[in-house]
Amino acid sequence: MTYVGSVRAALAEVGDPDRAAQQQAYMKSELPFVGLGAPALKALLRPLLVEHRFVDRGSWEAALLELWDDATHREEWYAALALLRHRAYRGWLDPDLLPLLEHLVRSGAWWDVVDEIASHPVGQVLLDHRPDVTPLMDAWSVDADSLWIRRTAMLAQLRHRERTDSDLLRRVLVANLDDSAFGREFFVRKALGWALREHARTDAAWVRTFVRTHADRLSGLSRREALKHLSDDSSAQTGTSSTAPTA
Numbered sequence: 001m002t003y004v005g006s007v008r009a010a011l012a013e014v015g016d017p018d019r020a021a022q023q024q025a026y027m028k029s030e031l032p033f034v035g036l037g038a039p040a041l042k043a044l045l046r047p048l049l050v051e052h053r054f055v056d057r058g059s060w061e062a063a064l065l066e067l068w069d070d071a072t073h074r075e076e077w078y079a080a081l082a083l084l085r086h087r088a089y090r091g092w093l094d095p096d097l098l099p100l101l102e103h104l105v106r107s108g109a110w111w112d113v114v115d116e117i118a119s120h121p122v123g124q125v126l127l128d129h130r131p132d133v134t135p136l137m138d139a140w141s142v143d144a145d146s147l148w149i150r151r152t153a154m155l156a157q158l159r160h161r162e163r164t165d166s167d168l169l170r171r172v173l174v175a176n177l178d179d180s181a182f183g184r185e186f187f188v189r190k191a192l193g194w195a196l197r198e199h200a201r202t203d204a205a206w207v208r209t210f211v212r213t214h215a216d217r218l219s220g221l222s223r224r225e226a227l228k229h230l231s232d233d234s235s236a237q238t239g240t241s242s243t244a245p246t247a
Helices: 004-014 017-027 036-050 058-071 074-085 089-092 095-108 111-128 132-139 147-155 165-176 184-202 204-214 219-225 234-238
Strands: none
Touching: 004 036, 004 058, 004 074, 004 204, 036 074, 036 095, 058 074, 058 089, 058 095, 074 111, 095 111, 095 132, 111 132, 111 147, 132 147, 132 165, 147 165, 147 184, 147 204, 165 184, 165 204, 184 204, 204 219
16 A cells, blocks of 8 residues: 555544544634644654655655645644655655645645745745745745745745744744735734744844844734843843844
8 A cells, every 4th residue: 555545544533523623613614634743744654754765756745735735634634744845855845846845835735734845945045045046935935826925935944944034034033023015914024924933033132123124014913923032132122233124
């Protein structure tokens, strides 16, 4: 049996209908759930990922798409992400994978899957191939059709810490301030603040200055998220100097 077939067979034997209904309602998902918690799903998938190893990239990508595009339950999406992120296939995270990742983001279009794709595989490809991928992140940040593609561009550097390209971060965030096409959407405002909050762990002064510089175009939600863990946010309001970016 294939990985896809094994996943579907295993999911058919487990689950909790009451929990599944609660999960679907919470996630506002058109796809139903089987009704597994994250630890139980991880335990179910672990031996399947070991048993079914892909030796060629084409078969791996085909399995990802089959699980994703033909899913009858949301856990199949999570199984696809587990396959995508498995350490055995780390070498296949390169710019050639970006069209597939873009497809997952556009079709998934919700935070539970988009945020994982953005901060892990997209983020890793960006980190490893900055010259090739940076222009695409700029393009995604102003996508005309999908706030989730924009959110992906904003969250792609969440785990980069000291390796963050702050110029790119500034551009993708400025492109999504309140007066932008999707700037008043909750998931855009939240992502903007989250990206700033994470970068504050590396460069608090940069974040404070960004908040101060763009105060008139930054939502209260984004500002609160950005400054959430800073011990003193007064400089963001009073204009203390910093080497952070301008518009």
